Amino acid sequence: MSAAGYVPPEVPSRPLWLLAELTYACPLQCPYCSNPLDYTAVREELDTETWKRVLREARAMGAAQLGLSGGEPATRTDLEEIVAEARRLGYYTNLITSGLGLDAARIERLHAAGLDHIQVSFQASTEELNNHLAGTDAFRHKLEIARAVKAAGYPMVLCFVLHRDNTDSMDAILTLAAQLGADYVELATTQYYGWAWVNRDRLLPTREQLVRAEAVAHRWQADMKGRMKIYYVVPDYFEDRPKACMNGWGKVFLTVAPDGTALPCHSARELPGLSFPNVRDHSVEWIWKDSPGFNRFRGYGWMKEPCRSCDEKEKDFGGCRCQAFLLTGAPENADPVCSKSPEHGRVLSAIEQAAATPSERPLVFRNPRSVRRLHGEA
Amino acid sequence: MSGARLRIAPGYRLQWEPAQSCHVLLYPEGMVQLNPSAAAVLELCDGSLDADGIVAALEAKYPGADLAADVRQFLEVADERGWLRSA
Numbered sequence: 145m146s147a148a149g150y151v152p153p154e155v156p157s158r159p160l161w162l163l164a165e166l167t168y169a170c171p172l173q174c175p176y177c178s179n180p181l182d183y184t185a186v187r188e189e190l191d192t193e194t195w196k197r198v199l200r201e202a203r204a205m206g207a208a209q210l211g212l213s214g215g216e217p218a219t220r221t222d223l224e225e226i227v228a229e230a231r232r233l234g235y236y237t238n239l240i241t242s243g244l245g246l247d248a249a250r251i252e253r254l255h256a257a258g259l260d261h262i263q264v265s266f267q268a269s270t271e272e273l274n275n276h277l278a279g280t281d282a283f284r285h286k287l288e289i290a291r292a293v294k295a296a297g298y299p300m301v302l303c304f305v306l307h308r309d310n311t312d313s314m315d316a317i318l319t320l321a322a323q324l325g326a327d328y329v330e331l332a333t334t335q336y337y338g339w340a341w342v343n344r345d346r347l348l349p350t351r352e353q354l355v356r357a358e359a360v361a362h363r364w365q366a367d368m369k370g371r372m373k374i375y376y377v378v379p380d381y382f383e384d385r386p387k388a389c390m391n392g393w394g395k396v397f398l399t400v401a402p403d404g405t406a407l408p409c410h411s412a413r414e415l416p417g418l419s420f421p422n423v424r425d426h427s428v429e430w431i432w433k434d435s436p437g438f439n440r441f442r443g444y445g446w447m448k449e450p451c452r453s454c455d456e457k458e459k460d461f462g463g464c465r466c467q468a469f470l471l472t473g474a475p476e477n478a479d480p481v482c483s484k485s486p487e488h489g490r491v492l493s494a495i496e497q498a499a500a501t502p503s504e505r506p507l508v509f510r511n512p513r514s515v516r517r518l519h520g521e522a
Numbered sequence: 523m524s525g526a527r528l529r530i531a532p533g534y535r536l537q538w539e540p541a542q543s544c545h546v547l548l549y550p551e552g553m554v555q556l557n558p559s560a561a562a563v564l565e566l567c568d569g570s571l572d573a574d575g576i577v578a579a580l581e582a583k584y585p586g587a588d589l590a591a592d593v594r595q596f597l598e599v600a601d602e603r604g605w606l607r608s609a
Contacts, residue, residue, distance in 0.1 A: 158541060160553065206541030208553055236535060236548035261533060261550040299533045301550055327533075328550065373604070 157442075158206035159398035159432055162235075163213055164195065165410065166226070167402050170216040171244045173279030173509040174267065176305055176340035176347060178410055179215065184515045186403045192222040194424065196229045198400055201428035203233045207398070210235040215402065218245025224257045231258025238263065240303075243289035244282060251289075251296045262293045263301045263330070269316040273309065279509045290324050299327035306357070306379075307334040307347035308503070314360040318374065326372055331361060333379040337411040337466055339510045342518065346507055348498035354382055381491050385456065386463025386479035393441035393465060398432065406431045408438055411466040415475050441465055446476055450484045526608035528576070528597070529569035534605055536564050547605060563596055569609035573597055 168183040190198070199210070210230050217223055218241055230237045239254065239262045251262070266286055267277035274283040294300040302324070304310070304317050314331070321329045336344045349357075361376040368374060380387050390397045390409045399407040404422040407413055413420060420437040421430070432438055440446065444457055451462040462468075463479020471480045471490045478485040508514050530536055535548045536556075545561035547554045556564065562583075566576045576597070577590045600606050 204541075206539065208537075208539060208546060208548060209551065211551070234537065236553070238551055260535065260548075263550070297532065299550065 157395045159202055159396070159428070160206055161209045161211070161397045162199070162202045162207040163211040163397065163399040163410065164198070164226075165213050165215065165399065165401050166190075166195070166217045166220045166223070167215040169219045170214055170242070170510075171219075171280055172216065172242050172282060173511045174277060174305070174339070175343045175507040175509050176307060176334045176338075177510040178335065178338045178340070179510065180338060180413060181342065181518055182515060183215075183510075184512050186401070189220075189402045190400075190404045190423070192225055194404065195222075195226050198423050198428060199226070199230050199233055199235070202398060203235060205429060205432060208234070208236060209238065211238045211240055213240040216242050216245055218242075218250070224250075224253050227254055227259045228257040231260075236260050241265070241289075242278070242282065243286045244280075246289050246292075248292040248295070251292050255296050255298075261301065262298055263303050264290050264293060265303045265305065266317075266320075267305065268310045269304075269313050269320045273313075277309070277507075279511065287324070290326070294325060294327075300325060301328040301330070302326045303330040303332055305332050305334055306349070307340075308349045308353065308498070309347070311349045311353045311357045314357045315364075318360070318364045318368075322368065322372060328373045329375070331374065331376040333377055335411075336381070337414070337470070339508065341470060342508050344494065345498045345501040346503070346505055348381060348495060349379070350499050351382060351495070354378060380464075380467075380481045381495060383481055384483040384488075386460050386467075386481040388460045389464035389467075389479070392461045394432070394438040395442070398428070406435070406438075408441075409466070412437075414466060415469055418475075441475070448476055448478070450482075450486075451478045454484065525572055527569055527572050528567045528606050529609045530564065530567050531605055531607045536561070549605075559592075560596060560600075563593055564600070564605070567600075567606060 167189055168179050168186055217239060227237055237260045239259055241262060241264060243264045264286060266274060268274040271283040275281050290300055290302060302321050334340050334347050340347055361374060365374045394408045397409060399410045400423055401407060404424045405413060405420050406423055407420050418437050418440055421435045447462055451457050463481055465475040468477045468479050469475040472487045480487040480490050533549055537546055537548060539546050542555065545556040547556060563576060566579055571579060573594060577593050580589050580593060581587060
């Protein structure tokens with residue numbers, strides 16, 4: 145999810161953004177899913193009352209934006225109850241959904257419960273590619289849900305996750321969005337963590353694809369000004385400065401995973417040598433202020449060179465810890481997206497390696513069979 | 523925008539945040555912190571007043587202040603950012 149338009153606070157660090165990953169259950173099998181590779185190991189989801197307590201405690205600390213995500217959050221039958229409690233507490237509630245598990249009647253119930261916003265994800269602009277990537281026949285239902293969202297009085301917010309197989313269809317994607325009457329379109333770049341990391345060689349677009357896609361996005365942004373707002377960001381592998389990941393570790397974002405693990409970002413549980421607290425055992429206040437996991441990469445003291453003496457460290461916080469770990473083996477290294485990183489070459493080789501990977505190579509879909517295979521091989 | 527009665531756009535919510543001691547404007551996946559004057563203007567965008575009415579209401583509240591130019595400029599910026607709709 146993006147934090148487009150987010151203004152970092154000037155007050156001391158507080159969890160302004162709570163991402164509640166209500167479940168890892170999902171009818172889709174997207175090969176770029178950000179859920180952990182062993183998501184099937186999580187059996188005990190938090191119950192309704194515990195979620196309500198988490199919402200209350202985070203709200204008391206200043207959380208104002210709530211993302212309800214997953215997995216597919218609509219698979220939770222208590223979604224309406226959680227939304228109602230969130231709205232009562234004063235959250236701005238965002239449902240991040242594939243559309244599966246929703247119909248017009250349920251959208252009405254969520255609306256009545258006080259849901260502020262629904263973002264519907266799409267995989268592609270055609271039924272064939274969309275259903276292939278989702279691993280299930282979802283496209284027609286998504287179209288229906290996008291229309292139902294608007295009919296219920298919400299702005300229509302669509303999210304397309306972009307990668308090598310659909311980046312060239314940017315024009316068709318935006319045509320579909322315009323035909324549906326979308327108010328916002330997020331052209332979200334695949335982030336190479338979780339399942340997308342496994343599929344990186346198959347999903348990373350080429351530089352040529354990006355140049356073309358960027359031109360298409362900019363043309364549409366100009367043409368649709370004032371009618372349909374289009375967010376498009378170049379994938380960070382192609383930048384020479386890292387993203388200010390999560391606006392800084394433990395600064396604004398708090399993720400709570402389906403099993404109650406509290407994380408500074410939803411990928412952080414992949415990091416070695418760190419343990420993250422669980423909301424079943426600790427208050428949100430202790431987790432945010434005192435837990436070792438949330439304090440590990442706060443501030444600048446943990447940094448090594450070239451970050452430590454870098455005059456841009458306050459702008460990007462050395463980039464993403466998870467990316468530093470995945471690409472260099474150590475989370476305290478500079479995010480190698482940065483051209484100042486001695487390991488920047490690893491990003492450049494990743495781009496080359498992906499470009500040399502044939503599109504015929506099958507994708508690894510997120511499903512229990514793949515979990516067994518990945519872990520059996522490990 | 524001139525002459526139309528103004529309200530906060532659908533999907534946006536103006537709210538006082540005790541933890542931040544300021545008003546914020548909340549919208550899909552985002553939040554803007556507002557200074558007190560911006561909040562005072564947006565609080566009047568409830569669908570009952572046009573720009574002139576909003577200026578008049580603020581000038582009644584803060585007698586002697588010449589607010590018209592600043593308020594109109596802020597309303598234009600707010601409208602450009604998509605925060606406002608004509609009621």
